[in-house]
Amino acid sequence: QVQFVESGGGLVQSGGSLRLSCVASGVTFSNYAMSWYRQAPGKERELVAAATSTGDTNYTDSVKDRFTISRDNAKSAVYLQMNSLKPEDTAVYYCNGKHNWARFNHWGQGTQVTVSS
16 A cells, blocks of 8 residues: 655744655655645645655755755655745645656645744
């Protein structure tokens, strides 16, 4: 059974930090590009950060220099370290795994991040 399970969300004050985790099971994790998306109320889901199987990363402009994505293939895990959080970062954060060559695309259930001003 394939599962991608996020954790680490919560309520934090503006300027604070959170670390999200996503652990995968039932897949060969190293064959997946991993990403974090977020969806705020009334808005479309947007890509926040991505990491290839070999660790290359990219970020949406609004989180550059504040968020860091990392992965541990041995633990089948991807992380999102979020620093200097702003109220506009408030959203449900989802991890996504996309297979490098097969048409497998998996989503986690989401974890709520709320940043108070």
